[in-house]
Amino acid sequence: MTLQKTLIGLFISGGLSYASSLAVYQDKTFYNTIPSTSFIGFTKGVSAKCEGSNVSLLPMTLCPKEARLCEVSNRLDTIKQEMIVNEANIRVLEKFISLPQPTEIDASQWILSAKLIGEEQAMLGAKKEVLMQNFQQEEALFRRQAPSKIAQKTETLCSNELTLTIPYGHVSFSTSYEANLEEKQLTVTQNLSILNRSGVDIQADTAMFYYRSASQYVRPIHFSPWIVSKYEPRPRKMYKKSMAKSAPMMELAMEADSVVGASNIMPEPTVSYEDAREYKIKNLNLPSTGLPLEVKVLSWTTALECEVKAYPYRNTKAFHVCSFTPKYQIDSNSWKVTSGKEVINEHAVGEYRKEKYNLYTKIEDDIQILRKPIVKKERQTGIFGGTARKQDGFTLTLTNKSNKIKELTLIERIPTSTTTEISSKLVSVKSKNKIEYKVLKDGQIEMSILLSANETQKIDVLFEIAYDKDLKVNY
Numbered sequence: 001m002t003l004q005k006t007l008i009g010l011f012i013s014g015g016l017s018y019a020s021s022l023a024v025y026q027d028k029t030f031y032n033t034i035p036s037t038s039f040i041g042f043t044k045g046v047s048a049k050c051e052g053s054n055v056s057l058l059p060m061t062l063c064p065k066e067a068r069l070c071e072v073s074n075r076l077d078t079i080k081q082e083m084i085v086n087e088a089n090i091r092v093l094e095k096f097i098s099l100p101q102p103t104e105i106d107a108s109q110w111i112l113s114a115k116l117i118g119e120e121q122a123m124l125g126a127k128k129e130v131l132m133q134n135f136q137q138e139e140a141l142f143r144r145q146a147p148s149k150i151a152q153k154t155e156t157l158c159s160n161e162l163t164l165t166i167p168y169g170h171v172s173f174s175t176s177y178e179a180n181l182e183e184k185q186l187t188v189t190q191n192l193s194i195l196n197r198s199g200v201d202i203q204a205d206t207a208m209f210y211y212r213s214a215s216q217y218v219r220p221i222h223f224s225p226w227i228v229s230k231y232e233p234r235p236r237k238m239y240k241k242s243m244a245k246s247a248p249m250m251e252l253a254m255e256a257d258s259v260v261g262a263s264n265i266m267p268e269p270t271v272s273y274e275d276a277r278e279y280k281i282k283n284l285n286l287p288s289t290g291l292p293l294e295v296k297v298l299s300w301t302t303a304l305e306c307e308v309k310a311y312p313y314r315n316t317k318a319f320h321v322c323s324f325t326p327k328y329q330i331d332s333n334s335w336k337v338t339s340g341k342e343v344i345n346e347h348a349v350g351e352y353r354k355e356k357y358n359l360y361t362k363i364e365d366d367i368q369i370l371r372k373p374i375v376k377k378e379r380q381t382g383i384f385g386g387t388a389r390k391q392d393g394f395t396l397t398l399t400n401k402s403n404k405i406k407e408l409t410l411i412e413r414i415p416t417s418t419t420t421e422i423s424s425k426l427v428s429v430k431s432k433n434k435i436e437y438k439v440l441k442d443g444q445i446e447m448s449i450l451l452s453a454n455e456t457q458k459i460d461v462l463f464e465i466a467y468d469k470d471l472k473v474n475y
Contacts, residue, residue: 146199211277
């Protein structure tokens with residue numbers, strides 16, 4: 001009984017060890033499988049190992065009919081053969097027409113012959129165009145799926161595990177996010193888009209996708225003491241021009257060195273989030289079609305806060321921004337934003353900001369903002385003692401073009417100084433309506449604005465710069 005259990009255990013573990021697997025990195029892909037034929041695919045730049053030993057790949061003259069890409073290739077060859085036959089028929093007909101004509105002509109027979117020749121020429125010409133269009137379509141279809149028109153096979157059939165190393169760009173993946181906005185709640189769906197154009201049809205029991213390179217160089221670093229010593233001037237070294245020119249290239253090289261660096265019927269794929277920037281798919285059927293395979297990875301909900309913001313000193317367009325705390329790391333900042341069945345933005349952008357993630361959902365078209373400097377004659381300049389004081393500012397004109405009340409946060413700025421020789425301060429923020437504002441560090445002003453339906457507000461912002469009268473300032 002013990003022997004029987006042991007044999008069963010060995011059988012199971014052996015079966016698991018030979019399960020097909022796929023590992024996709026940012027620089028290359030590894031595909032492990034037990035092949036039933038020596039045919040690999042219509043690939044290029046692929047290397048193969050059978051049980052760890054290198055195996056040569058050779059071109060194939062006869063492609064297996066049951067292979068999917070072979071069917072596409074055979075269709076292309078069939079059309080090409082028909083084109084050759086059609087072109088030969090056209091040449092034969094042209095040669096027949098050019099033959100010497102008989103001296104005695106039977107008018108009725110001549111007319112009938114001319115008619116038949118004309119019909120045949122038209123038919124061959126039309127067929128030529130159709131065949132050319134079909135060939136171009138099939139060729140484009142094939143090129144989308146495979147990098148080479150030459151089928152590859154292993155020199156000998158590998159009866160054990162065959163490992164294919166597929167170069168960069170032939171198998172790739174990306175993540176995308178969908179955000180469904182509800183009242184104070186956000187539903188996030190993360191999708192994985194996988195593209196195979198390696199020319200190798202892949203079926204993997206387990207597939208791993210990594211947002212990192214398989215080949216990374218980590219430069220060894222060891223502790224070195226930080227020495228303090230008596231300062232002694234060193235003589236300046238003179239460098240030749242050639243050495244000076246090569247210095248940037250040497251710096252770049254140093255920076256680069258330090259960079260850390262089967263059966264056609266498959267079960268439904270199941271996706272799992274293994275870790276940040278790392279995903280697993282079971283039962284993956286990934287033919288080399290050149291079309292993206294979309295699979296759902298995660299879906300989760302979180303609390304949401306949204307507001308309308310504007311930075312008129314940079315852009316006079318107001319926009320909606322929603323902030324939330326992600327439950328999982330966000331790997332891509334490209335989003336599709338919806339609200340129920342309504343599409344808000346198919347190309348929204350997000351970013352990590354402080355402790356939150358900000359999602360910029362759409363432009364607020366109902367709010368118009370104009371920003372103009374206050375005219376020069378209204379500026380006040382004076383000299384008090386040895387200090388010059390200059391007042392300057394700008395006017396903001398906000399218009400609500402809709403029939404609804406609009407709230408927005410306006411972020412503005414006044415000049416800020418990095419030296420004690422120049423000082424800057426806010427003088428006033430004036431408007432007919434009371435403006436709630438606060439002055440933050442680095443000259444940032446944050447204003448809370450409430451616009452009634454179809455209302456226009458004007459806000460004057462004045463600031464003062466003080467500096468030594470002999471200085472010239474720029475801002």
